[in-house]
Amino acid sequence: MQHTTRLGPNHYIRLDSYGESRETRRFNILCTLFVITIACMTAGAMVGIDITNINPQNNAHTTR
Numbered sequence: 001m002q003h004t005t006r007l008g009p010n011h012y013i014r015l016d017s018y019g020e021s022r023e024t025r026r027f028n029i030l031c032t033l034f035v036i037t038i039a040c041m042t043a044g045a046m047v048g049i050d051i052t053n054i055n056p057q058n059n060a061h062t063t064r
Contacts (some may be wrong), residue, residue, distance in 0.1 A: 004012050044051040 001017050002014055003017065004014050005011055040051055
């Protein structure tokens with residue numbers, strides 16, 4: 001929102017004002033955890049690891 005403030009005779013300034021942000025500590029912590037989770041999944045995918053699978057089945061040493 002813009003409003004004009006008078007500084008003196010024939011002197012005005014136009015100011016921009018914005019609403020107050022109501023971010024809480026809990027919101028910041030949740031956003032940080034979300035970003036870290038996505039970053040970990042991306043890093044794991046880059047090296048070929050699925051971090052969402054808790055018990056991976058290793059079939060590399062099975063024979064038929």
